[in-house]
Amino acid sequence: MDNNTTQLIAEKKASGLAQISKIGLLCAAIALVPACTKTLKPEVHKPTKLTQLSQSITVVEPVFQTSINNRSKLADVNRFEVGFDGQQLVVAGSSGKVESYNISGQNLWSVDLKEDIVGGVAFDGASQTAIVTTKSARVIAFDSVSGNIRWQTKIDGTVLAPALIHNNRVILSGNDGIMYGLSLQTGATIWQFATQSPSISVRGTAKPTLLDNQTVLLATADGRLHGVDIESGIPQWNRRVGIPTGASEIQRMTDIDGTPTVDQGQLFAVSYSGQLLAADLATGQVSFLQEAASRNRVAVTNDTVIVTTLDGTVKAFSRQSGEMLWENKDLAYRKLSNPERVGNYIAVGDLDGVVHFLSPQDGQIVSRSQSKGAINKLTFSKGYLLTQTQTGQVTVWRQVR
Structure with a gap:
């Protein structure tokens, strides 16, 4: 699903537009060919213009920038992220390039697979392994030191998220709802x-994440979280987060595309579909359930949970009670990335390549840094x-405060 489609659905949810014909929505949602031509034009919200900061502090400083060839539509859908172990980066472009750099920006190796990459990079420094997935459903493992291909295998479905x-396992979430555990x-x-x-979902999947050393957490397009044993693949439990709302299939989409966060x-x-869930892992009980719709993972501090919503609002909730503490609408309709905790601040990226740094206490923007091109994903490590x-521009900043 492309940017315009995601925006259309988000705006319909956010502003309560008048009912649009089902056939028109389906055409927009799954980008059917010219057969569907008559649709009603939704109201288009212009991105909020940025205002100059009265005072600005320096939160990060640039280390280096490089560029890798992306085909923009694929890059937007798949939200590519950089693989990083603290010393080495591995990046992939949707056009098929995989490259590695040291933290100073020196190129270590480069490989051209000559096929669209759709799954981004998984990089494990301990095993010196980097993994990408391709449009033809190939999973390819690289030696991260030499750039040589260690192995490649074919699975049944496309994987749009990093592994x-x-x-000794490589865990993959297929876009068709099938999860895989491969031998490393x-x-x-x-x-x-x-x-x-x-039958209809947002194109994209959440990256698998560790719940504990034995359990992988998988988020799916039907709005559920699944706890699965990493070694055997035996399911341990599941819980519904996304709850269908609305009359049409489009309105009732419940995808969890943002990687769940496990913290303390x-x-x-x-x-x-608009549910923010917090659960206690020791008891399995839901701590709170609040209203917030997003495709991005949340950021967590000691006191707050930060969400960037579909309409570009940044919201902060108490991690204890779920009470909303503040919201910032200064970045409305700027197609925000995930929020990311950077020291004492919360960073969010936007459609113009700007990274905004917010105070977690009141949500005020205190600093900005510039990249080039729409930012779909931020990583702090x-x-x-x-x-x-x-x-396709890759930018690395160093935290200074």
Whole structure:
């Protein structure tokens, strides 16, 4: 699903537009060919113009920038992110290039697969393994030191999110609802786990994430979270987060596209249909359920849970009670990335390549940094903030405060 489609659906949810014909919505949602031509034009919200900051502090400083060839539509859908272990970066472009750099920006190796990459990069420094997935459903593992291909295997469905590499498993979430556990050594399929796949969903999937050392957390298009044993693929439990609302299939989409967050014994997840869930992992009880619709993972501090919504609002909730503490609408309709905690601040990227830094206390914007192209995903790791924009520019900043 492209940017315009996601915007159309988000605006319909946010502003309560008059009912649009079902056939017209389906044409927009799944980009059917010219057969569907008569649709009503929804109201288009212009991105809010940025105002100059009265005072600005320096939160990060640039380290280096590079560029990798992207085909913009694929890059937008798949929200490519940079693989990073603190010293080495591995990046992939949707056009087929995979490249590695050290933290100073020196190119270490480059490989051209000559095929569209759709799954972004998973990079595990401990096993020196980087993994990407392609349009033809190939899973390819690289030696991250040399750039040589260790193995490649074919699976049944396309994978649009980076894999999870843990111990001796590579975990993949297929866009068709099938999850895979592969051998890290050989790429052989050890297990498969099938989930229910709705007839219509947002194109994209959440990255698998660790719940604990034995359990992988999988978020699916039917609005559920599944806890699955990493070694065997045996399901342990599941919980619904996204709750269908509205009359049409489009309105009732419940995807969880933002990777769930596990922090200090709590689980946080947000759905496309508008539910923010917090759960206590020790008891399995829901701590709170609040209204927030997003495709992005949340950011968590000691006191707050931060969400960037479909309409570009940044919201902060108490992580204890779920009470909304503040919201910032200064970036409305700027197609915000996930929020990311950077030191004492919250960073969000936008459609113009601007990274905004907000105070977690009141949500005020205190600083900005510039990249080039729409920012779909921010990653903060080992004191560095990294992003890969829709145009393929990779930028690395170092935290200074």
